[in-house]
Amino acid sequence: MTISYEKFGLKEVINASGRMTILGVSKVSENVLAAQKFGGEHFFEMSELSVQTGKYLADLLKIEDAQVVSSASAGIAQSVAALIGKGSVYHAYHPYTDKIQNREIILPKGHNVDYGTPVEVMVAQGGGQVVEAGYANMCSAEHIEMMITEQTAAILYIKSHHTVQKSMLSVAEAAEVARSNNLPLIVDAAAEEDLFKYAEAGADLVIYSGAKAIEGPSAGLVIGKKEYIEWVRLQGKGIGRAMKIGKDNILGFTQAVEDYLKNGSESGASMKERMAPFISELNGIANIDASVVQDGAGRDIYRASIKVSGDKSAKEVITELKSEDPAIYTREYQANNGIIEFDVRSVNSEEMTKITKRLTEIMN
């Protein structure tokens, strides 16, 4: 039996919710699939594959070195371990030894978030101990500086919509504190779109997730100073083994970064163009008023927004959209106001037709 949803009794999923880990994040392109296929069908000297793809990516990203890892989470754990062990093979073999004392990782309190997994868990996996700086609603360079001790191994900054945004020091300010105290700065930019600016702002290691903005296969990327990347690579002899990435995904992800740099992500204008027929079809359905709205955080992302009136509430409509096969997932944040949003970045025109068909059934 060939692969299909039916083989495992699974529902087809239409993802109009955005880049959601619970739905498998993103779909990869034909180009990336071809690179994965080449990886799957050939042997490699794995340490060469790791070093050479890293070097290739480092050239593209205009940085000293890079390492493809299995996920951004693995990137956090291995970066923390790298900066605690500082290239010691003894440490790689004994990652949690109490013979090594410098384990404190300073993290703004408002960055100590749960992105699906708490940041703290990944720091602990790398052998680090989180030391929070600042308060729930603010953190300045001074707040970071006052937490530095002999035991500090690194400063960690989480650049994400999950974190507290207001009264928060910038990456450049965190880099300045790090530099003036001779400490490395790690920036977790897992879901961010800019692959240059955090390193340019002075971060020593920057971490990205493979399947979010970059739309690659399951992978992560750590970029930064050559020496630190070598220490990250050394973790493959220790904790990194449990986070191993396969040759297929190393090659697929490297291709995805190259394509992403060349093509960028889909523009808002293109989303609006693809959505135009969808919007007019939605407006033909009883008790639905559809329009185009821009992303609340002001990113170049446009979504279809429907206001639901009549007997059914937006919440009921959302539940019904998910209940059948295909299961249709939407953005639910504004359901209380009777609004449902459709993020079309991973939705093609055929799927838009399936959505309008199903909505018509639900509303009649």
Ligand SMILES: *Cc1c(COP(=O)(O)O)cnc(C)c1O
């Ligand atoms: C998604 C995310 C991660 C984890 O990425 P994975 O590649 O899924 O491990 C880490 N940090 C932040 C801020 C994220 O948004």
